[in-house]
Amino acid sequence: MKDVAAEAGVSLGTVSNVLNRPEKVSARTREQVQSAIDRLGFVRNDAARQLRSGANQSVGMIVLDVGNPFFTDLAQSAETRLGELHRPLILGSSGQDPVREANCLDLFESQRVSGVLISPVGQVQERLRQLRRRGIAVVVVDRRLGSGEFPSVGVDDLLGARLAVTHLVQGGRRRIAFVGGSPELSQVRRRLAGAQAAAAESGLDATVEAICTDTLDATAGRRAVEALLDRSPSRRPDAIFAANDLLALGVLQGLTLAGVAVPDEMAVVGYDDIEFASSAAIPLTSVRQPRDALGQVAADLLLEHIADPDVEPREVILEPELMIRLSSTTRSG
Incomplete structure (x- = not known):
C-alpha cells in the first residue's frame, strides 16, 4: 500500500x-x-485484514458428495446468491465420512468464516453449537436435525417417495426394490419410509424391499442390480426406486448389460432429476428436487442469521415433482 x-x-x-x-x-x-x-x-492481503478485524466474509459449505451433480448444482445456486453480496463460497465434501466432515468444520472454524452451510452425515449438533458460540452462523441443507435449533431448508422426501411409488403401483408394479445408501442418512430413511407408506396404503399388495448400499453412486447401483438378478425370476422385483439418480443410472446400466428390458421387465425411478436423467439412453423417471431454490433459500437463511444471530431459526420445506419418462412407462395389470 x-x-x-x-x-x-x-x-x-x-x-x-x-x-x-x-x-x-x-x-x-x-x-x-x-x-x-x-x-x-x-x-x-485479505488474510491480514481478517486477522486485524477478526472478520471473514467467506462462507463454508459441506456437501455429501461433490461428485454428485445434485450437490454441485446446489452449491452453484448458493454461490450465485452469496456472490451478489460479495461473499465467496468455500466448498468442501464429506464423502459421507464423518471424519472428513469434522475436518472441514475445523478448517472453516480456523478460517473464521462468517457462516456454514452443511448437509450433515454425522451427529454434528454439538459441533454446530460450538460454531454458533464462536459467532459463526449455521444453516442445515437437505436434511432436518429434528431439534429445530438451527435454520434449515430441505425437500419433502416423504412426499417425493410417495409420488414415485404411487406412480409405480398405478403402472402395475407390485414388487418394488428401494436401492439406497446407508440408513444412517436421514434422506435415505425418509425416502424409504415414504416408499413403504405409499405401498402399504395402495391396497394392492404392493411391497417395498430395502436394498442398502455402501455408497450412493452408479457403481453401487450396478452392484445392487447384480445381486437382484442372482435371484430366481419369481423373487426379482418388477421395479426399482433408487435413492438418487446416480444409483438409478447405475441400475439402468446394469439392467441393460444383463439384457433386462426397461421398463417392460423392470421399471426404474430415480431421485433428484439431475441433468443426466433426461439424457440417458433410456430417459429416467425421477423425483425432481428444486435445486436452485434450495441453494438460494439456504443462502438467504444464512445471511439472515449473519445479520442477526438472535433471529428465530426457520425451517423451510420445498415440494418435489415427479418427472415421468420412458424408464417407468406404465403397463396394465
Missing part, C-alpha cells in the same frame, strides 16, 4: 479509503489510485 501511495502521489490513508471506503474519495483520486494499483500489480 505504501508503494501504491508513492506511485499515485497520495497518502497511505487515501489508498486505504479507496480500498475500503471508496465513497469518501473523489472519483478523480480513485482513478489515480486504481491506475497505480494496475501498474504495480498490487493485490490486497
Whole structure:
C-alpha cells in the first residue's frame, strides 16, 4: 500500500479509503489510485485484514458428495446468491465420512468464516453449537436435525417417495426394490419410509424391499442390480426406486448389460432429476428436487442469521415433482 501511495502521489490513508471506503474519495483520486494499483500489480492481503478485524466474509459449505451433480448444482445456486453480496463460497465434501466432515468444520472454524452451510452425515449438533458460540452462523441443507435449533431448508422426501411409488403401483408394479445408501442418512430413511407408506396404503399388495448400499453412486447401483438378478425370476422385483439418480443410472446400466428390458421387465425411478436423467439412453423417471431454490433459500437463511444471530431459526420445506419418462412407462395389470 505504501508503494501504491508513492506511485499515485497520495497518502497511505487515501489508498486505504479507496480500498475500503471508496465513497469518501473523489472519483478523480480513485482513478489515480486504481491506475497505480494496475501498474504495480498490487493485490490486497485479505488474510491480514481478517486477522486485524477478526472478520471473514467467506462462507463454508459441506456437501455429501461433490461428485454428485445434485450437490454441485446446489452449491452453484448458493454461490450465485452469496456472490451478489460479495461473499465467496468455500466448498468442501464429506464423502459421507464423518471424519472428513469434522475436518472441514475445523478448517472453516480456523478460517473464521462468517457462516456454514452443511448437509450433515454425522451427529454434528454439538459441533454446530460450538460454531454458533464462536459467532459463526449455521444453516442445515437437505436434511432436518429434528431439534429445530438451527435454520434449515430441505425437500419433502416423504412426499417425493410417495409420488414415485404411487406412480409405480398405478403402472402395475407390485414388487418394488428401494436401492439406497446407508440408513444412517436421514434422506435415505425418509425416502424409504415414504416408499413403504405409499405401498402399504395402495391396497394392492404392493411391497417395498430395502436394498442398502455402501455408497450412493452408479457403481453401487450396478452392484445392487447384480445381486437382484442372482435371484430366481419369481423373487426379482418388477421395479426399482433408487435413492438418487446416480444409483438409478447405475441400475439402468446394469439392467441393460444383463439384457433386462426397461421398463417392460423392470421399471426404474430415480431421485433428484439431475441433468443426466433426461439424457440417458433410456430417459429416467425421477423425483425432481428444486435445486436452485434450495441453494438460494439456504443462502438467504444464512445471511439472515449473519445479520442477526438472535433471529428465530426457520425451517423451510420445498415440494418435489415427479418427472415421468420412458424408464417407468406404465403397463396394465
